[in-house]
Amino acid sequence: MPKANHTTSLRRRLSNGLALGLITMAALIVTVPLFLILGTVVQRGLGSLNWAFLTQIPKPIGEEGGGMGNAIAGSMLLLGFASLIGIPLGIGAGVFLAEYGRNKFGNVVRFTADALNGVPSVVIGMTAWALVVVPQKHFSLISGSVALGIMMIPVISRTTEQVLLLVPHTIREAALGLGIPKWRTIVSVVLRTASAGIVTSIMLAFARIAGESAPLIFTAFGNEFWNMSPNQPVASLPLQIYKYAIQPYEQAHAQAWTAALVLITMIVLTVVFVRFVVSRGAIKGAS
Amino acid sequence: MSEEPPISDTVVSSEKLQVVPKNRVGVRENVFADQVFRGFVILCALAVLAIVGLIFFELVSQSRLSISKFGLSFLKKQIWDPVAEDFGALPFVYGTVVSSLLGLLIAVPLSIGTALFITEICPGRLRPVLSLLVELLAAIPSVIYGLWGIFVLAPFLRLHVQPFLATYFGWTGLFSGPKYGWGMLAAGCIIAIMILPIIASITREVIMAVPRVQREAALALGATKWEMLRMAVLRNARPGIFGATILGLGRALGETMAVTMVIGNRPEIAKSLFAPGYTLASAIANEFTEAVGNVYFSALMEMALVLFVITLIVNALAVLLVWSITRGMPSRSLA
Numbered sequence: 001m002p003k004a005n006h007t008t009s010l011r012r013r014l015s016n017g018l019a020l021g022l023i024t025m026a027a028l029i030v031t032v033p034l035f036l037i038l039g040t041v042v043q044r045g046l047g048s049l050n051w052a053f054l055t056q057i058p059k060p061i062g063e064e065g066g067g068m069g070n071a072i073a074g075s076m077l078l079l080g081f082a083s084l085i086g087i088p089l090g091i092g093a094g095v096f097l098a099e100y101g102r103n104k105f106g107n108v109v110r111f112t113a114d115a116l117n118g119v120p121s122v123v124i125g126m127t128a129w130a131l132v133v134v135p136q137k138h139f140s141l142i143s144g145s146v147a148l149g150i151m152m153i154p155v156i157s158r159t160t161e162q163v164l165l166l167v168p169h170t171i172r173e174a175a176l177g178l179g180i181p182k183w184r185t186i187v188s189v190v191l192r193t194a195s196a197g198i199v200t201s202i203m204l205a206f207a208r209i210a211g212e213s214a215p216l217i218f219t220a221f222g223n224e225f226w227n228m229s230p231n232q233p234v235a236s237l238p239l240q241i242y243k244y245a246i247q248p249y250e251q252a253h254a255q256a257w258t259a260a261l262v263l264i265t266m267i268v269l270t271v272v273f274v275r276f277v278v279s280r281g282a283i284k285g286a287s
Numbered sequence: 288m289s290e291e292p293p294i295s296d297t298v299v300s301s302e303k304l305q306v307v308p309k310n311r312v313g314v315r316e317n318v319f320a321d322q323v324f325r326g327f328v329i330l331c332a333l334a335v336l337a338i339v340g341l342i343f344f345e346l347v348s349q350s351r352l353s354i355s356k357f358g359l360s361f362l363k364k365q366i367w368d369p370v371a372e373d374f375g376a377l378p379f380v381y382g383t384v385v386s387s388l389l390g391l392l393i394a395v396p397l398s399i400g401t402a403l404f405i406t407e408i409c410p411g412r413l414r415p416v417l418s419l420l421v422e423l424l425a426a427i428p429s430v431i432y433g434l435w436g437i438f439v440l441a442p443f444l445r446l447h448v449q450p451f452l453a454t455y456f457g458w459t460g461l462f463s464g465p466k467y468g469w470g471m472l473a474a475g476c477i478i479a480i481m482i483l484p485i486i487a488s489i490t491r492e493v494i495m496a497v498p499r500v501q502r503e504a505a506l507a508l509g510a511t512k513w514e515m516l517r518m519a520v521l522r523n524a525r526p527g528i529f530g531a532t533i534l535g536l537g538r539a540l541g542e543t544m545a546v547t548m549v550i551g552n553r554p555e556i557a558k559s560l561f562a563p564g565y566t567l568a569s570a571i572a573n574e575f576t577e578a579v580g581n582v583y584f585s586a587l588m589e590m591a592l593v594l595f596v597i598t599l600i601v602n603a604l605a606v607l608l609v610w611s612i613t614r615g616m617p618s619r620s621l622a
Binding site for chain 2: 008012013015016019020022023024025026027029030031033034036037040041044088089090091092093095096097099100101105106108109111112113114115116117118119120121122123124126127129130131150153154157181182183184186187207210211212213214217218221238239241242245246253256257260263264267268270271272275
């Protein structure tokens, strides 16, 4: 049958169509849970969302009203203190990897950072517990921040490395050619050029740790009241969601959904912001 | 790429030769400042190594009591008795491994499909939208997956999926027993959704790393699109996809909150996937603040140590595999 040589056989065409169909279906299936989760969070969370929820502290179970103002503030404080650890160390390590780390030692650091990134958050939480809570003898904001700060380091350092490598070599050479010392070149020229990218890396790290609850269980612990002191336990949104979700009361569940809505809004805004910065070309090709 | 800029070399060497002109004040200070700066960033890099070392050291020293009391039998025993202070981690290791493998089983085909769709089939305008959706899936916190798992997924499994599986596949023994909704199956599903984005995004990158000429060659030989994908793309990307899978496994093993909320938290080894289970991470999250007695604490610490060592090995393997494809420039999506 000479004709068969010119047209693709039925079997091949069928398997082609079937495979492409399955691939398309897989992509569709993957998006379903996202919409389901976001939809449920909005639908169940919107009901209890009001000003009091954002500003008041929780009321005892059974009483109407109350909010999670302390947990929202607690989450912010945890992020703030974690940043004190995570941002300098992360950027420093990132600068090392990009500017001084094209060697074996650099590869070891790179590898370790990736490994640290994969360490379960609950294990990092236990380490923070052993390092801070045990000597302090009580749970505290600062111990939670240590755990979260450690988690920020690999994210920030690896992303910073990547955006620094995107800064054209000619810019470095131009600065060095003007007689500017290397450290000054890195700080004022390279880091400056890549600043949007570094902000992105910090935001990515925020998105990663803002929703963490596992390491906070035995570090920041939770608190029913306002707390600003680094040495006292503090409430946080993710942990509050967990605590309310496993309670057997409808009202607590409703609050958990609303907290989820608040948390997810914060995180999605961060991610979309990162996307926006990246697509604006502030750091070309970094995405 | 030469990394040491030539200028600092000349400064150092000219200094050695003592030909630094007097009017060039600050050269010496600059060399000093350079060294301080270099020392600072090296310290930051060392901090990364120190932290991993510190985690290991703390876990070992805190679990010394349990290690010396139970030895290797800790990993083989099925007992979990805080009152008698007798602990064995086998049901937890089992739960961790089974729930993770179940998650992989569901997530890997879907991720590969999604990655292929995004890179090869999807119209250009839809591509960033779809990538953003997958990225958002990765950004949802674990505890919200858990919340959704308890109140939406588990009832759905109980009412629709479990009766179906029990009727048609009950003979395998994997789908029998009481239908709670929550349990090993629910944990596997939640893990699958959570590790999908990471596997999909890395797979996408290794697929994009396959040279275009490979595709064109296959098409020029008369391959259909699927044949081209199978023979030119997937075959070349295989080690990278394997690396992505292992990385997903690393994530799955350490997944804590969502799993704690849906797996049922019962330290038992059951054949049926409907039965509740327990994982290393969820046991730590669930019991650590309530643990009384040094042995109990220490046993939980040793579980953390086991988890740490397992994930470290798995991640190291994955990173090496992905590096071998992307040539030492691991993607940002590793985060």
